[in-house]
Amino acid sequence: MKKTLFSALAVIATVVATLVASSACWWFIYQPEEPVSLQDK
Amino acid sequence: MENVFYRIAYVIGSKNGFDDERIKVIAYGLMALSQTIGIFILSSVLGIIFGCLYESLAIFFIVGFIRKYTGGAHATTLISCMIISVTVILSMSAVARYTFSFVFKQLSVIDIRIIIIIVYVLIYSLIFITVFKLAPVDSPNKPIKKPEKIKRLKNGSRIIIISLFLSSIVLVWFSKYNYRFFTVANSALFATLWQTLTLTKTGHKLINVLDRFIRIKKLD
Numbered sequence: 001m002k003k004t005l006f007s008a009l010a011v012i013a014t015v016v017a018t019l020v021a022s023s024a025c026w027w028f029i030y031q032p033e034e035p036v037s038l039q040d041k
Numbered sequence: 042m043e044n045v046f047y048r049i050a051y052v053i054g055s056k057n058g059f060d061d062e063r064i065k066v067i068a069y070g071l072m073a074l075s076q077t078i079g080i081f082i083l084s085s086v087l088g089i090i091f092g093c094l095y096e097s098l099a100i101f102f103i104v105g106f107i108r109k110y111t112g113g114a115h116a117t118t119l120i121s122c123m124i125i126s127v128t129v130i131l132s133m134s135a136v137a138r139y140t141f142s143f144v145f146k147q148l149s150v151i152d153i154r155i156i157i158i159i160v161y162v163l164i165y166s167l168i169f170i171t172v173f174k175l176a177p178v179d180s181p182n183k184p185i186k187k188p189e190k191i192k193r194l195k196n197g198s199r200i201i202i203i204s205l206f207l208s209s210i211v212l213v214w215f216s217k218y219n220y221r222f223f224t225v226a227n228s229a230l231f232a233t234l235w236q237t238l239t240l241t242k243t244g245h246k247l248i249n250v251l252d253r254f255i256r257i258k259k260l261d
Contacts, residue, residue, distance in 0.1 A: 006053045013050070013070030014063075020073045024112035024177040024185060024194050027077045027105040029239070029248060030122030031115045032043060033182045035065040040187050 042119050046071045076119060077105070083127045088134060095221060096134035096228040103205065103232035104130070110198040111176040112185070113239035114248040121255045125248065129235060137227035142220070157213050157223075164230060165206040168237045172198050175240040205229050 021038040025031045050068035053059075059067070081101060088097030104126075116122040144153055177194040179185040185194070209226040216223035238244040 003056060006056045009071075010053050010057055010059070010067055013053075013067040013074065015070070016074050017066045017070030020070070023109035025108060025115070025180060025183055026073055027108065028080055028122055028126045029108075029114065029116045030076060030119050031180045031182045032069065032072060032119075035062060035069050037062050037066060038069070039183075040190060 043068075043072065046075070072119065076122065079123055080126050080130070083123070084130045084134075087127065087131050091131065091135055091138075093131075093134040093138035093224075096137045096224055097130050099225050099228040100130045100133055100137075100232040100235075103229055104236050107198065107201055107205075107233060107236045108239075110194045110201060111172060111236060111240055112178040112180065112194075113236060114178070114245040115180050115182075116248060116252045117256070118252075121252050124255055125251050133231040133235065134228055137231055138224050141223065141227060144223075154213055154216065158210055161206070161209055161213065161226075161230065164234070165202070165209075168233055169199070169202050169206075171237050171240060172202055178240045202233065205233055 017035070017038060020026055021034065021040070047064075047068045050064045050071060053067055054064035084097045084101045085094065088094035116125055144157070173195075176198040177185055177191060185191055209229050212222040212226035212229075216226070239248065
């Protein structure tokens with residue numbers, strides 16, 4: 001149960017991170033350093 | 042506070058056998074999610090308390106949506122961002138809700154909607170020129186280098202501003218039947234103005250001053 005919850009959370013967080021990566025910045029005025037794998041170089 | 046998300050991501054990652062990079066991506070996603078949900082809940086609750094829920098929700102969604110295309114000035118911490126965002130959303134929605142009712146009292150004299158639409162055309166023209174020149178504004182933590190991405194964001198921000206302008210005109214026109222259409226149109230205007238301000242040097246200075254004030258007061 002715990003493992004399923006962690007896996008679901010990991011999937012949701014990864015999807016959100018990927019969606020955010022395609023935009024100019026986050027929803028509001030804080031922008032932490034973007035992970036290298038999400039950067040578009 | 043950011044460390045809390047890295048710790049949660051580390052726990053999730055270690056249970057699933059993820060590498061460091063994947064853990065960073067999860068922490069990044071969790072922070073984005075919590076920031077958005079946190080500001081949404083605070084704005085909604087305060088909006089209900091102060092009787093300006095529609096206005097605060099309109100500002101929340103419009104600022105967030107425009108920002109995804111235009112970028113803009115940033116605060117240095119998550120808490121600082123939440124304090125500034127919620128304060129700005131609530132102030133603008135209260136002004137949009139309560140300070141323009143006198144305008145509508147003039148309806149019996151002339152159709153004030155025509156004057157409001159002319160004012161909207163002037164303000165949105167200034168907004169469009171500023172966004173056209175400056176967007177997208179990136180940050181050191183998320184530089185935007187790819188020309189295709191810059192072009193996509195620039196085009197997206199123009200389409201959003203034009204759509205907001207047209208929607209606001211429609212809302213103002215039908216506000217004769219419901220005053221809240223006008224207050225929501227004003228909220229859209231304020232949200233767009235605020236977001237445009239954060240693209241400019243003045244906006245960057247303003248966010249820096251607010252951010253420093255919050256850090257000095259140790260609110261974060």
